[in-house]
Amino acid sequence: MIARLRLQPADVGMGLTGQRVRDRLIDDLRKGGITDERVLNAIRTVPRHQFVDEALASRAYENNALPIGHGQTISQPYVVAKMTEALLAASPKKVLEVGTGSGYQAAVLAALGLEVFTVERIGDLLRTARKRFRSLxxxxxxxxxxxxxxWPEEAPFDAIIVTAAGSALVDALVAQLAPGGVLVAPVGAAGGQSLLCLRKDADGGVAQEDLGAVVFVPLLSGLTDR
Structure with a gap:
């Protein structure tokens, strides 16, 4: 069941941001192997064109990553769907996202009725994302x-999603994952990244699965206000 969003006429869209184009994207995701109808409905419902610059709105429902400034991107819808589908396998309630970016991935998770916590190192991106969350x-x-x-003060989390690639899984994040939880993260250098799904068992042991090749911006340390 999708959470009720506060949609304005601009969120519903028209033409290249309208329902027909969104439905075409959903068909592409199905052909790519996304089967969870909850995920498909969330991506159909959340207005991706409101999470990119107005000049790129006509491309929002292409199955491509798009720039959002500061050297960052909004992820390809297929990758958002694949990561979200992997998280839902753990039936999570409380989710941590590392790398808010445009806010789109967090919005998809929140639309699924999950309790979402998200962390972003770039102040400008976070302020804009917060406005989008409030608007919806x-x-x-x-x-x-x-x-x-x-976000150690709020740990443990049933699921953790990382939207930038580190050279390895981050120990601090694995430690904040609840027993039975799932962490999904891209790992590797540019040109050689894999999407990894880590599952923690009830005893704290972990098992890892490679979900395929991906391309993400690097996971960086430190803060910037702009």
């Missing part, structure tokens, strides 16, 4: 901080 009536808790630290 989504309750997302956010923090301007180094995502590699996670």
């Amino acid at each position: 009536g989504l309750h997302v808790r956010s923090k301007h901080d180094d995502g590699r630290i996670g």
Whole structure:
């Protein structure tokens, strides 16, 4: 069941941001192997064109990553769907996202009725994302901080999603994952990244699965206000 969003006429869109184009994207995701109808409905419903610059709105429902400034991107819809589908396998309630970016991935998670916590190191991006959350009536808790630290005060999390690639899984994030939880993160250098899904068992042991090749911006430390 998708959470009720506070949609304005501009969110519903028309032409290249309208329902027909969104439905075409959903067909592409299905052909790519996305089968969870909850995920497909969330991506159909959340207005991706409101999470990119107005000049790129006509491309919002292409199955491509798009720039959002500051050297960052809004992820390809297929990758958002794949990561979200992997998280839902753990039936999570409380989710941590590392790398808010445009806010789109967090909005998809919140639209699925999850309790979402998100951390972003770039102040400008976080401020804009917060405005988008408020506009859509989504309750997302956010923090301007180094995502590699996670959000230890709110741990443990049933699921953790990392939207930038580190050279390895971050130990601090694995430690904040609840027993039975799932962490999904891209790992590797540019040109050689893999999307990894880590599952923590009830005893704290972990098992890892490679979900395929991906391309993400690097996971960086430190904060910037702009």
